[in-house]
Amino acid sequence: xxxxxxxxxxxxxxxxxxxxxxxxxxxxxxIFAEYIGGKSLKTIAAEMxxxxxxxxxxxxxxxxCRVIENTKYIGEDGFPKIISDEDFIRxxxxxxxxxxxxxxxxxDEIRQSEIIITNYEPTDEIQRMTNEINRLxxxxxxxxxxxxxxxxxxxxxxxxxxxxxxx
Numbered sequence: 410x411x412x413x414x415x416x417x418x419x420x421x422x423x424x425x426x427x428x429x430x431x432x433x434x435x436x437x438x439x440i441f442a443e444y445i446g447g448k449s450l451k452t453i454a455a456e457m458x459x460x461x462x463x464x465x466x467x468x469x470x471x472x473x474c475r476v477i478e479n480t481k482y483i484g485e486d487g488f489p490k491i492i493s494d495e496d497f498i499r500x501x502x503x504x505x506x507x508x509x510x511x512x513x514x515x516x517d518e519i520r521q522s523e524i525i526i527t528n529y530e531p532t533d534e535i536q537r538m539t540n541e542i543n544r545l546x547x548x549x550x551x552x553x554x555x556x557x558x559x560x561x562x563x564x565x566x567x568x569x570x571x572x573x574x575x576x
Contacts, residue, residue, distance in 0.1 A: 417481050418461055418472075419491050427488050432459055434491050440476050441496050445503060450474050477504060532570060538563040 416422060419437040421430040436459045443453050450470035457468040476482070483497045484490035531539070538559055545556045 417479055417488070418476060419482065420488060429489050429491065437476055437482055437491050440473055441482075441492050441500055444473075444477055445496060445499050450477075474504075477501075530570065532566065535563060535566050535570065538566065 416427070419430060419433040420427050422428070436457065440453055440457075443456075444450070450473045454468040454470050454473045457473075461468055461472050477500050480486075480497070481488040482491045483494050542556060542559050542563060545552065545559070
C-alpha cells in the first residue's frame with residue numbers, strides 16, 4: 410500500500426517546525442492561480458511538473474483538489490502561509506459552483522414544468538402483452554427475437570396511452 414504524505418505538499422520540517430518547501434510552495438501558488446483563472450483540476454494535474462510524492466511524478470485531479478481544499482495553505486495549525494485568504498475563498502467558491510451534483514427536482518418543480526405526464530392506465534392489450542412477455546421469459550426455450558419484438562411493441566402501446574397535461 411502506498412504511503413500518503415505526512416506533511417502537506419508545499420511544506421517540510423526544519424528543526425521540528427513546519428517550513429516552506431520553496432519549489433512546492435510555488436507549485437501551490439500556481440495551482441490556485443490557474444484554478445481561479447478557469448483551468449480544471451484535470452488540466453492542472455496534467456501540467457504539474459514537480460512530483461507530489463517522492464518518486465511519483467504523476468498528479469491526478471484528486472491531488473489538485475486536496476491542495477485547493479487544504480486550509481493549512483492560509484496559515485492554519487502553525488503552518489506558514491502560502492496563499493492569501495482571498496485566493497482560498499475564491500477557489501472554494503469556484504469549486505462549489507463547478508460541483509456537478511444537482512439535487513433531484515422537487516414535486517413542486519416537476520408540477521411547474523411545461524408537460525406533466527399523468528394518468529397512465531394499462532389497457533387490456535398492454536396487460537396481455539406484459540403477461541406474454543413474462544411467460545416467454547420464464548420458458549425453457551427462450552425466443553429472444555420474439556421477446557424483444559413484444560417488449561418494443563408493448564413499450565409503444567404504453568407510450569401511446571400516456572396522457573399529456575400542459576400547465
